[in-house]
Amino acid sequence: MPEGLRPARLGSRFTVGSRLLQSRHAKRFEEFLFRYREVTLLAAGLCLGAYFQLMTGKLLSNADLLNLSQIMAPIAMLACPTVLLIASGEIDLSIGQTFALAPFLVHFGQQAGIPLLLADVLAIAAVSVVGAINGVVTVYLGVPSFVTTLGTFFGVNGLTLIISSGEPVGAPGTGLYATIFGQNWSLIIWAVAALALFHFILKHMRWGLYCVAIGGNYEASREAGIKVDRIKIGNFIILAAVSGFAGILDAVTVNITDPLAGGSAIMFSAISAVVIGGTALAGGFGTVVGAFIGAGVLALLQDGLTLQGINANAFDLILGIAILSVMIMNVTLSRHLLGRRRA
Amino acid sequence: MNSAHPDSPLLLEAEGIVKQFGSIVALNGLSMKLRSGEVLGLLGDNGVGKSTLLKILTGYLQPDTGTIRLDGEVVRLRDVQHARSLGIDIIYQDLALVDQLSIVENIFLNREATTSGPIRVLRRRAMRRAAEDLIERVGVKLPSLEQPVGTLSGGQRAAVAIARVVQTNDRVLLLDEPLAAVGVREAQTVIDVVRNLHAEGVSVIVILHNYGHVIDLCERFYIVRDGQIAEEGSVAGHTSESLIATVLATRL
């Protein structure tokens, strides 16, 4: 039997700087970068933070860190369960819309005399139905999830606009409720809870393992006896529920229930966070920690550029460059190290 | 090799199995029997329905019509897990491995060791230790059990697939061309594993294209043609050449 393929064997076509890379240390370093993409991203984020602090001197103030955490938290809350879905080879574009819809359902539930906490639960249950629709249409009718959730993206947005008449309303809850469910630092605490929960599910439970297996090889997973449909539909439902919950919290944070909250902006931010974090968009690999850090980096970019007084257009340009750089690095490293390119 | 007595009881029977994929008739009323303790070879050209039959016998596919009997009783194999719970296990033609997952994760895919209780946590260390034993039992050297399966050679991949099925005490093992992607040395390893399982009393149905292997491993054979059994026979007395002649004769 031949010796196992060494993962770090370098392709001969990488001649530029190959002498440098041939050293054992460089190889190790490359492996390290790939295996701990989260650490690399965290280092980049810290450098970015240091840069903004040096340039503006404002970042490390209590007020701005709070602001930063409130930008980051909703992105992170949506990104964490999105990792499971993307690792399993699907995508959901409707998460920003369930995010916007849920607090309105709470509002109208309250108006109908339902106690606040019960109204929350009912609203989350209602938006979970959107997740179930996403899942069932994708899995049983064979519509690609990109298309299914593009449909619910518009549909749910329309629903929110209709029931709200396009007008914002007040935020639900005050006092202790608001302290727990959204005000000040509570939002980021919820996000950390989501990080812990979904990291645990991904790395330490069958569900997470099966998500990766399905995204890696759908046919093999079915052959092994994994209930692939159940996992996929479950992921859509979990994601919709969490996005609804995040939307309810966010309404309390910003103290307004706005039909234009969420939407495509937060959806793209969450998916970007997942991808920058190192999760394979084609499925088969996921990291919740990476997505969480990714959400932090995106929030930091947004917050820092605002502190510097740079306008939103430049933000998009920089974000685009950041995503491309990280992805090119990921793809190149994984090709190197896993020997995927068998010349 | 302790061959099964010709009158040993019937273990698994398929009767009148029909399976269509759209307009393609993969199985056309196929009937076959597996005796307890025997190694049964399935031969036949490409695309005659051999894999489809095994997938039905393992609950992966549902037949359009036809019945399956286990120990003489009609069973409807709901899914792969159900078949496995009845002691029927399979190594698929494509080995059913996930390249991105590690060797350990693949060996235990859908057979994970978990803690009990409402929240079942994967017992990764226990699985790792068990995987080492299983790999040793299969008799193949693998570099690191944490390595993704995508980096393995064909023979090593086959070993992982075998390690997956030998962990449970199965009654029936279905093997879909287990020797297709492996070299001569590894083929011998696989053959030894099958022989050992057989010696432990496991009944085997194996699809093979190499008639030398059929002579080596099997006691009885079926030749499948056009979704039906075209010929049945005992391997005893056959050489590879006479087997090939028999297979060719069924085409006339």
Ligand SMILES: Nc1ncnc2c1ncn2[C@@H]1O[C@H](COP(=O)(O)OP(=O)(O)OP(=O)(O)O)[C@@H](O)[C@H]1O
């Ligand atoms: N999932 C499927 N969808 C459509 N057609 C299928 C499917 N599976 C098998 N078939 C068709 O059914 C027929 C029998 O296929 P099967 O895989 O059982 O053949 P086989 O005897 O195992 O062939 P081989 O020796 O090449 O593995 C073939 O014509 C094949 O194309």
Ligand SMILES: [Mg+2]
């Ligand atoms: Mg086949």
